[in-house]
Amino acid sequence: xxxxxxxxxxxxxxxxxxxxxxxxxxxxxxxxxxxxxxxxxxxxxxxxxxxxxxxxxxxxxxxxxxxxxxxxxxxxxxxxxxxxxxxxxxxxxxxxxxxxxxxxxxxxxxxxxxxxxxxxxxxxxxxxxxxxxxxxxxxxxxxxxxxxxxxxxxxxxxxxxxxxxxxxxxxxxxxxxxxxxxxxxxxxxxxxxxxxxxxxxxxxxxxxxxxxxxxxxxxxxxxxxxxxxxxxxx
Amino acid sequence: xxxxxxxxxxxxxxxxxxxxxxxxxxxxxxxxxxxxxxxxxxxxxxxxxxxxxxxxxxxxxxxxxxxxxxxxxxxxxxxxxxxxxxxxxxxxxxxxxxxxxxxxxxxxxxxx
Numbered sequence: 001x002x003x004x005x006x007x008x009x010x011x012x013x014x015x016x017x018x019x020x021x022x023x024x025x026x027x028x029x030x031x032x033x034x035x036x037x038x039x040x041x042x043x044x045x046x047x048x049x050x051x052x053x054x055x056x057x058x059x060x061x062x063x064x065x066x067x068x069x070x071x072x073x074x075x076x077x078x079x080x081x082x083x084x085x086x087x088x089x090x091x092x093x094x095x096x097x098x099x100x101x102x103x104x105x106x107x108x109x110x111x112x113x114x115x116x117x118x119x120x121x122x123x124x125x126x127x128x129x130x131x132x133x134x135x136x137x138x139x140x141x142x143x144x145x146x147x148x149x150x151x152x153x154x155x156x157x158x159x160x161x162x163x164x165x166x167x168x169x170x171x172x173x174x175x176x177x178x179x180x181x182x183x184x185x186x187x188x189x190x191x192x193x194x195x196x197x198x199x200x201x202x203x204x205x206x207x208x209x210x211x212x213x214x215x216x217x218x219x220x221x222x223x224x225x226x227x228x229x230x231x232x233x234x
Numbered sequence: 235x236x237x238x239x240x241x242x243x244x245x246x247x248x249x250x251x252x253x254x255x256x257x258x259x260x261x262x263x264x265x266x267x268x269x270x271x272x273x274x275x276x277x278x279x280x281x282x283x284x285x286x287x288x289x290x291x292x293x294x295x296x297x298x299x300x301x302x303x304x305x306x307x308x309x310x311x312x313x314x315x316x317x318x319x320x321x322x323x324x325x326x327x328x329x330x331x332x333x334x335x336x337x338x339x340x341x342x343x344x345x346x
Contacts, residue, residue: 001263003255003346010252013241025267028315028343056278058267067267067341069278076239099239137239 001030008032009071016073016135020050023067025058035226052225073137074099075163075222077215080125080153081144082109085168088211089141090118096215098139103128105149125153139164139218141198145173151180158190164221166198166214195221247291251282251345260285261345262306266293267317271336281340285310293340294320306342315343 005021009032012019018035022043033039039047042061047068050056054072058065077093079086082104090100101119104110110122121128129152134140140157142150145168154177157165167177174196181191199213200220243249247263254261264281266273274295281291281299283306293302298320309316321337 001343001345006248006252006255006263006345010248013248016239023341023343025317025341056276067265069265074239 005030005032013071013073016137018051018070018072018137020047020071021069022047023069025065025067048226052223073135075137075139076100077139077141077218078103078134078153078157080104080140080142080150081146081168082106082111082115082120082122083143084207085143085210085214087114088208089214090115092211092215093218096219098215098218101128101132103153104144125149125156129153129156134160134162136161136163138162139166139221141166141168141214141218143168143198143214145169147177147180151177151184154194155181155184155186158186158193163225164195164218165193166195166217168198168210169196171197245290247280247282250290251280254282254284255345260310262309262342263345264293264302264306264318264340264342266338267341268339269336270338273336273338275338281306283307283310294338298338298340302340302342309342309344313344315341317341 009019009021012034020033021030022033023030033047035051043066046059046061050068050070054070056069058067076099079089079100079102082102086102090102093100102115103121103123103125105122105124107122110120112120134157140153140162142154144150150167154165154167167174169177178191195217199210200217202213204210204213241249251261251263262283264283266275266277266279269277275292279293281289281293281302283289283303285307287303287307289299289303292299302318305316305318318340
C-alpha cells in the first residue's frame with residue numbers, strides 16, 4: 001500500500017468523508033477515490049455502486065482485477081425535539097444501525113428519564129451544532145414544529161448536505177416554514193430536499209408508527225444517495 | 235449496537251499502521267478480499283503487522299492470524315505482495331484452518 005494513500009484514507013475517515021481504496025491486485029498499485037470523483041468505465045460503475053452500498057469486494061474491469069475497499073462513515077440520525085415520536089424513534093434507529101442524538105432546549109422534554117441510553121442535549125440546536133457540525137452522513141429529523149427550535153437546524157442540515165432532512169408538520173405548516181427558510185437564505189433546490197410532511201406515506205397514526213415512517217424514509221434516502229443526481233443527468 | 239460515529243483510534247488497524255509508519259517501522263497490511271460460506275470477518279477487514287510480529291485488527295476469529303503474521307514478515311522482507319487462502323480446518327492443517335467452515339482470501343502487502 002502506498003503510504004500517501006494510507007495517510008489520505010485515514011484523513012478522510014477522520015473527517016467522516018467516504019473514500020474507497022482501489023487496489024490493482026495484479027501489480028499492487030493503489031489509489032484513493034473520494035465520493036463524487038469521476039471514474040470512467042466499468043471500474044467507475046463498480047466504484048459508484050460500492051459508495052452506495054458500502055460493500056467492499058473484487059471487481060473485474062478493463063481486463064484487470066481490482067479490490068475496492070469501501071470506507072463509509074457511520075451514518076447517524078440527529079433528532080430535533082425530545083417529543084413522543086423521538087422516544088420511539090431513538091431505540092428503533094439504534095437497532096437499525098443508526099446512532100441517534102436528540103437536541104431540545106426544553107428541559108422538561110429533554111430528560112434522561114424520558115430518554116434512557118440516548119445521547120441527549122438539553123440545549124439550543126445553534127449551540128450543539130456549532131460544536132458538532134452536521135455532515136452528509138447525518139440525517140436530521142425536526143419534530144418539534146416550533147420554528148424557534150426547528151428552523152435553524154433545518155437550514156444547517158440543508159447547508160451541510162445531510163443525506164436526509166425531514167420536518168414534521170402539515171402541508172400548511174410547511175408552506176409557512178418554506179417562507180421562513182427562504183428568508184434565511186435557503187435556495188429552492190435546498191427546500192425541495194426537505195421531506196415534509198415527514199415520513200413515508202404508510203398511514204402512520206401513533207407516535208411510534210410515525211417513527212417507523214421517518215426511519216424508513218431516512219434509510220431509503222441513505223441507500224439511494226447519489227441516484228437523484230444520476231437520474232437528473234440521464 | 236456498538237456503533238459510534240467516530241473512529242476508535244486506539245484500536246483502528248489503519249490508524250495504528252499510519253502511526254507505526256511515522257515511528258519508522260516496517261509494516262505489512264493484510265486485507266480480507268473474499269469470503270465464502272460463514273466467515274467471521276467481512277471483506278475489507280484488516281490485520282496490520284510490524285516487522286517484530288506485533289499486530290492489530292483481525293482477518294478471522296483468531297484462527298489464521300498466526301499464519302498471516304508469519305507470511306507478513308516475509309512480505310515485509312521481500313516487498314512482494316501475497317494472496318493467501320484459508321479453508322476449513324482438517325487434521326493436517328488444523329493450526330491454520332477456519333473451524334467455522336468458511337473460506338477466506340487474504341491479500342498481504344507491504345506499506346511503502
